[in-house]
Amino acid sequence: MKQVEILVIGGGPAGLCGAINAAKAGAKVLVLERNQELGGQLIKQTHMFFGSEKQHASTRGVDIATILFDEIEESKNIEILKNATVLSIYDDGVVTAEIDGKYTKIRAKRIIVSTGASEKTLAFPNNDLPGVYGAGAVQTLMNVHGVKPGDNVLMVGAGNIGLIVSYQLMQAGVNVKGILDAAPTIGGYLVHASKVRRMGVPIYTGYTVKEAYGKDYLEKATIIKLDENWQEIEGTEEDFDIDVLCISVGLSPLGELLWQANCEMRYVGMLGGFVPVRTENLETTVEGIFVAGDVCGVEEATSAMVEGYLAGLMAASSLGYEMIDFEERREDYLQQLKSLRSGHVGDKIRAGLDQVTIKTEAAAI
Template identity: 30%
Template sequence: MNQLVIVGAGPAGLSAAIAAAKNGVNVTVIDEFMKPGGRLLGQLHEESNGIWWNGVDEATNLFNEAIEFHIQFQFETSVHHVKKHSNHWDIQTDKGMFKSQALLVATGAAEHSIPLPGWTLPGVMSIGAAQVMANVHHVKPGHHGIIIGINVLSIAIARELKLAGVQLESIVLPSCNLLNKEASQPGVVFQKLAKLAHLAPSPLFKMGGFLTNKLSFLEKLVVRSFPKNGLKAWGIPIQIRRAVIEILGEEKVEGVKVADITPSGVIMKGTEKIIDVDFVCIAGGLYPLTELIGVTACPFKFIPSLGGHVPVHNEQMQTPVEKLYVAGNITGIESAKVAKAQGKVAGLSVAHDLHYLQDHNAIDDAVQHVKKMRDHALIQFHPDINKGRNELNGASITN
C-alpha cells in the first residue's frame, strides 16, 4: 500500500510529492498525460524583472528532483473513482486499483467555453488548447486567427502565440447571450483589465488603468470613447467595443462575422462585417476541476473570486475528510508559482499527519511562503483573490 497517492502531476502535485518524499513518505503520482508538468508545459512569459518563465524547464526541474527521491509515476493513467475506507483510500484507474493511506487531489483547472453560432466547427478551440499546440507540440493552431474573450488568460496566451509565429487578427468580445453576460459587457471587461494595468505592455495602457482605478468616474468615459479598432498590445488589437456574432464555415472555420457594440454590449446594427480567419480561440476563463473530489464526502463552497465551487480546506491544505488533501488550482485559480507553493504545504501536511515530519515549523513557514507568492504574483486571475481566500479559510475544518 502507498502512503500517499497524488492525482495530478502539475506544479502542485510535483511540489507536494517532493515535500512529502523528502520527509520519508512513500509517494505515487498519477496523471492522465504522457509527461509531467500539467499546465506548466504550455507556459512561456516574461517576468517583471525581465527574466523569462519557461514552464517546460520548470516542469523538467521538478520531475528530475522527484526522481531523486524515488517517487513513482503512473502516466497515461486516468482516475475515475476514489473511495474512503476506515484506514485507507481506494483509487480506481484504467490501469487498476491503487491503495493509499492518504490522498492528495491536485487536478488543476479546466476552461469555460463560450457558446455561439458555429462554435462546433473544426478549427474552433479553447485558448488553452492553442497554447498546448504551440508551446508543447510545436504545431501552429492555424495561420490567421482571432481570439474571442478578453481576460488575463487570453491576453497572456495571445503573446505566446505571437512569439510562436501565429498571426492574430484581434482579441474581441463574444456577442451577448444568457451564458456569457459578464464576458460580453465592455464595462465589466474594462474594469477587470484596469486592475491589471501594471502588466500592460505600454505606458499608455498603464497610465489609463492607473487613472481609472483611482478615478472611477473615468471608467464609463473611457469605455464610451474606446477606439472601435481597439488598442494594440504586442501588435495585437484588443477590441472591447467589437464582438463576434457568428463563426462561419462549412466543414471548417473560414471566417467570423463581427459587429461594433455599444458600451452596454448591444450590437450596433449596420456595423456587421466578415473577417477571414482559419482558426478561432475561445477564452472563457478557468474554473477548478473538482469532479474527482466531488465523489468524496468533502464539502464545497462557492466563491466567485476563486473561480467557482472549491473544496473546503484550510491553509494546511487539509479538507474536513481525514487524510484527504488538495493543492493547486482545484482550490482556486491562481498562478503556477502559487500552486507550487501550495503543493509544498500539502506535502508537508501529509508528512506531519503520517508522523514523519520532524521540523514542526516547516508547515507554518510554507504557509507564509504561499502568501508571499500570492502577494507578488505577476498575474492574478481575480482582483479579490485575498478576500476569497479569507472567506474560505474561515470555514471550519475538523479532522
C-alpha cells in the same frame, strides 16, 4: 490492491511540488497522471514567471518543469504512474483508477487532489466548427507539439492567458488579427497587454463573438459591441477573416473527485466555480484528503506550486513525518501565498478564500 502512504492525483505543478515535499519529509508517494507527460500547464508555458526567487521568477515554465522533474527523479520515495485516470474515491479510502488500460485499486493513508481546472467555453452560433479552440489546446499544439494551429487568429479573452498566448502565437509566426473581451477593461497584466499592442494587435474591450462562419472549417467570425447591460448593440458588428478562433474565457476547477469523496464544496465565482472547503493547511472537510492548485480555486501556477509544497508538507506531517524546520517551512509557504495574493490583483482571490477557508488553531499560530 496497491498500498501507498500518500497518493497524489495529478502531476501538474501543484501535484509535483506536493510529491517532492512529502517525499523529502520521508513519506512514500505515488503520483497518478492521466496524460503521458508530467508537468501540466508548465510544459506549455514558454514565458517567464513573475514572483520571487523562491517561485522561480524570471524562469520559463518549461524550465521550471525540468527543475521539478529532476527533483522527482532524484527522489527514492516517489513513484510515478502516467496514463493513469483516477475514477473514484470511496468512503473507505479506496481509490480506483484505470492505469494503462487496467482497472486498479489503491488504498492510500493520505490523498492530495491536484486535478487542476478545465477550460470554459463560449456560446455562439457555429462554435463547434473546426478551428475554434480553447487557449490551452492552442498552447499544446504550439509549445508541446510544435504545430501552428492556423494562420490568422482572433483571440477571445484579454486576461493573462489570452494575452500571453496571443504573444506566443505571434512568436510562432501566426497573424493575430485582434483580441476581444466582453469586459469594459483588460483583465490581464498591463505588461502583457503592452507587448501585444506594441506589435500592432488591437484589443477590443466590451465586445463578444456574435457568430462564426464556415462550411467544413472556420473561415470568418463576427464580433459585436456590448452595452453596459451586456446586451448586443446592433450596427456595431465587425467581420474577421480567420481560420482560428481562440477562446480564453476562464477556467473551472475540476473537483469531481472531491464531490465523490463527500468533501464539502461551495460555489465561489471569484475562484472559478465549485471549490472545496479547507483549512489553511489545505486539508478538506474529509480527514486525510488535501488539495492544491487550481482545483482549490483558479490562480497562477506560482500559487499552485506553493500550495503543492504546503499540502505535501502537511500530508506527510499528519502521518508523523516532520522535517526539522517544519514550522519555518509551513509559515514560509503561508507567507508566500499571502504575498502572491496581495494588492489589488489579489482582491478577488482573497475575498473568495475567505468564503471557504476554515481557521484552525495550528493555522493561527
